[in-house]
Amino acid sequence: MTGKATQAARLSVAPMMDWTDRHCRYFHRLLSSQTLLYTEMVTAPALVRGGALHLLDFSPDEHPVALQLGGSDPKELAQAARLGAEAGYDEINLNCGCPSDRVQSGTFGAVLMKDPGRVADCVSSMRAVVDIDVTVKCRIGVDDQNPEEVLPTFLEQIRAAGCQRVTVHARKAWLQGLSPKENRDIPPLDYDLVHRMKAAFSDLHISINGGIASLDEARAHLEAGLDGVMIGRAAYHQPGDILSAADQRIFATGTPRDPFKVVQQMVPYVEQHLANGGRLHQITRHMLGLFAGRPGARAWRRALSEGAVHEGAGPEVMLKALDRVAPMAEV
Missing domain, CATH: 3.20.20.70 (Aldolase class I)
Structure with missing residues (x-):
C-alpha cells in the first residue's frame, strides 16, 4: 500500500x-x-x-x-x-x-x-x-x-x-x-x-x-x-x-507556512464562493483559530466573527482583521 x-x-x-x-x-x-x-x-x-x-x-x-x-x-x-x-x-x-x-x-x-x-x-x-x-x-x-x-x-x-x-x-x-x-x-x-x-x-x-x-x-x-x-x-x-x-x-518536506500569506491566498477562493452566491462566514468560521496563542488572536476572532455575517461582507473583512494580529517577528 x-x-x-x-x-x-x-x-x-x-x-x-x-x-x-x-x-x-x-x-x-x-x-x-x-x-x-x-x-x-x-x-x-x-x-x-x-x-x-x-x-x-x-x-x-x-x-x-x-x-x-x-x-x-x-x-x-x-x-x-x-x-x-x-x-x-x-x-x-x-x-x-x-x-x-x-x-x-x-x-x-x-x-x-x-x-x-x-x-x-x-x-x-x-x-x-x-x-x-x-x-x-x-x-x-x-x-x-x-x-x-x-x-x-x-x-x-x-x-x-x-x-x-x-x-x-x-x-x-x-x-x-x-x-x-x-x-x-x-x-x-x-x-x-x-x-x-x-x-x-x-x-x-x-x-x-x-x-x-x-x-x-x-x-x-x-x-x-x-x-x-x-x-x-x-x-x-x-x-x-x-x-x-x-x-x-x-x-520532512517544505517549510512552515506563513498564516498571513495563507489568509491572502484565501482571497480568490472567497471571491469565487461569493460569486456563486455563498456567504463569507461560511468560510471564515473555519479560520477563527488560525492565530491561536499569538498577540491579537482574540481581536482577529472578533473581527471575523462580527464582520463576516454582514450582508455583502467580502474578503476585505479578512484582510482588515489581519491588521489586528502581531506579525511573527514580533511574537
Missing part, C-alpha cells in the same frame, strides 16, 4: 461533523500540502436513496482527500463508495466510531463495533467496486465490551476482508448515558492498547486518534512505531500550530 492517501496518512485531520466541510479542507490544504484530509461523514443512504450528490463536491486542490461514509448495508455502501471514487476521492473510509443517537438509529457508527462480521462484509463489498483504498475508523470498543478482546477480533475480521489501513480512536464509546460530546472526553484514553495492536498486526497500517493536541505528541506516536496520527479538535481550533509546520515536522 503505497498510494497517495496511505503516504499522507502519516498525519491526518479527523472527519468532524459540521466542521470539516469543503471550505475548511481548502483552508487546511493551504496550511499543509501533505496532510490527509477527511470529509464530514456522508451517509450512504443520503447518496444512494436521497441522490444528494452535492455532498460529494470538493475542490481538486484538496487532494489527498478521503470520503468518510456512514452506513451498514454492504450493497448500499458499495454503491456509495463507487460514487465517491467516481467523484475523485483518494480513499473511502467507513465510520465505525461515531456514537450519536442519530447514527445508532441507522445501525452504523460505533454500534458496528458489536458486529465485526457485518463491517467485514461492508469492507469486502466496497473493495469489490473501487480501486482506491477502503479504510475503517473505529473505537477500541463500546459499552461493556472488553477492548483487549473485541479490538483484536475486529481488526482480524476487517483485515481478512481486505482492509489494510485502520484508524483507532483510543477511547471506548458509551452508546447509552453519554452524549457525543462527552464521548470525546470522558471515556479514558488507552494509547498503549493501540500500540499493542500495531505490534500484533504488523502488516496493518494503524493510525491513532483521540486527545492528541500537538505535533510533538504526534511525532512521539510515530517514533514509537505507529504508522499514522489523526488529529481532530486541535487541528481545527489551532490550525496554525498543527498544520502550518506539519509538512516539515511530520513529512
Whole structure:
C-alpha cells in the first residue's frame, strides 16, 4: 500500500461533523500540502436513496482527500463508495466510531463495533467496486465490551476482508448515558492498547486518534512505531500550530507556512464562493483559530466573527482583521 492517501496518512485531520466541510479542507490544504484530509461523514443512504450528490463536491486542490461514509448495508455502501471514487476521492473510509443517537438509529457508527462480521462484509463489498483504498475508523470498543478482546477480533475480521489501513480512536464509546460530546472526553484514553495492536498486526497500517493536541505528541506516536496520527479538535481550533509546520515536522518536506500569506491566498477562493452566491462566514468560521496563542488572536476572532455575517461582507473583512494580529517577528 503505497498510494497517495496511505503516504499522507502519516498525519491526518479527523472527519468532524459540521466542521470539516469543503471550505475548511481548502483552508487546511493551504496550511499543509501533505496532510490527509477527511470529509464530514456522508451517509450512504443520503447518496444512494436521497441522490444528494452535492455532498460529494470538493475542490481538486484538496487532494489527498478521503470520503468518510456512514452506513451498514454492504450493497448500499458499495454503491456509495463507487460514487465517491467516481467523484475523485483518494480513499473511502467507513465510520465505525461515531456514537450519536442519530447514527445508532441507522445501525452504523460505533454500534458496528458489536458486529465485526457485518463491517467485514461492508469492507469486502466496497473493495469489490473501487480501486482506491477502503479504510475503517473505529473505537477500541463500546459499552461493556472488553477492548483487549473485541479490538483484536475486529481488526482480524476487517483485515481478512481486505482492509489494510485502520484508524483507532483510543477511547471506548458509551452508546447509552453519554452524549457525543462527552464521548470525546470522558471515556479514558488507552494509547498503549493501540500500540499493542500495531505490534500484533504488523502488516496493518494503524493510525491513532483521540486527545492528541500537538505535533510533538504526534511525532512521539510515530517514533514509537505507529504508522499514522489523526488529529481532530486541535487541528481545527489551532490550525496554525498543527498544520502550518506539519509538512516539515511530520513529512520532512517544505517549510512552515506563513498564516498571513495563507489568509491572502484565501482571497480568490472567497471571491469565487461569493460569486456563486455563498456567504463569507461560511468560510471564515473555519479560520477563527488560525492565530491561536499569538498577540491579537482574540481581536482577529472578533473581527471575523462580527464582520463576516454582514450582508455583502467580502474578503476585505479578512484582510482588515489581519491588521489586528502581531506579525511573527514580533511574537
